[in-house]
Amino acid sequence: MGLYDRYLALRLRYSDAELPETVAVIVTERDLLEQDGYRTLERFFDWAVAFGAERIVVYVSVLDTEVVDRIRRELAEVDAPREIAVRGPEDDEQADAPILVGIGMGGKHEFATAVQGLAEEVEAGDLEPADIDEGAIERELVFPVQPDLVIKTGAERLSDFMIWQSVYSELYFTDVNWRDFRRRDYLRALRDYQNRQRRFGR
Numbered sequence: 001m002g003l004y005d006r007y008l009a010l011r012l013r014y015s016d017a018e019l020p021e022t023v024a025v026i027v028t029e030r031d032l033l034e035q036d037g038y039r040t041l042e043r044f045f046d047w048a049v050a051f052g053a054e055r056i057v058v059y060v061s062v063l064d065t066e067v068v069d070r071i072r073r074e075l076a077e078v079d080a081p082r083e084i085a086v087r088g089p090e091d092d093e094q095a096d097a098p099i100l101v102g103i104g105m106g107g108k109h110e111f112a113t114a115v116q117g118l119a120e121e122v123e124a125g126d127l128e129p130a131d132i133d134e135g136a137i138e139r140e141l142v143f144p145v146q147p148d149l150v151i152k153t154g155a156e157r158l159s160d161f162m163i164w165q166s167v168y169s170e171l172y173f174t175d176v177n178w179r180d181f182r183r184r185d186y187l188r189a190l191r192d193y194q195n196r197q198r199r200f201g202r
Contacts, residue, residue: 008187012051017194020148023048024057024169026161027153029067031178032060038078040181045080045099047186056082057145058101059162065090068103075101087142102142107163114140141165149193151186153178170196 012019025044031037041058048056062068068088075086085097088104104110117140121127127136138144141164150166156173172189174181 002184005184005187008184008191012187012190012194015194019052019190020170020193021053022055022057022145022147022149023053024059024145024147024150024162024165025153026059026061026150027178029060029062029064029071031154032071032074033067034179036179038074040178042079043183044181044186045078045082047183049081051187051190054098055145056099057143057147057165058099059142060101060103061106061161062103063105065105071103100143100145104142104161106160108160110142111137111164137164148198149189151189153181168198170198 027037027041032041045056060071062071068090072086072088075084078084080099082098084099084101086101086103088102114137118127118132118136122129122132143165146165146167147162147169149172150162150169151172151174152161153174154177156175162169170193172192174185174189176182176185
């Protein structure tokens with residue numbers, strides 16, 4: 001660890017500002033399938049836990065559902081400091097673990113699927129339209145988690161990822177590609193988070 005990394009770490013640890021309890025990162029299937037993609041994920045888990053994250057969310061955007069099984073198998077081999085739960089686009093039951101990995105087709109697809117599920121419940125007589133609220137929609141999402149901090153690598157745009165979940169999150173964009181994402185990049189994201197005043201939509 002270089003001097004700059006130590007400097008950032010000390011600034012974070014001795015600051016009065018809070019660190020995020022729930023941290024999310026958005027990656028694509030291509031990010032993971034590239035060389036060292038999963039190794040970077042392992043390191044990210046370690047960094048997040050070391051700096052106080054109680055829950056870690058990874059949103060993996062896929063363009064082809066045929067790669068979902070492969071990603072599931074490879075995630076099973078990932079070395080993580082806490083339990084990992086993986087939920088794909090066809091899974092019905094919610095995942096619950098300190099580390100959540102959601103494999104999805106994008107935010108619009110996720111939201112449309114959630115609405116479709118609620119419509120089917122209404123049609124079956126299991127749900128009254130008047131009972132549909134934010135909580136009902138969240139229960140149908142890949143994971144109903146609202147991260148404090150969302151990190152997007154490789155581009156300065158959120159695109160079609162975590163549309164619902166990130167509405168009150170602090171967003172951090174970096175042009176560093178996922179395979180090149182380093183500890184110092186994560187520490188910079190945390191430092192940026194500490195320097196913000198959260199408004200939660202107000």
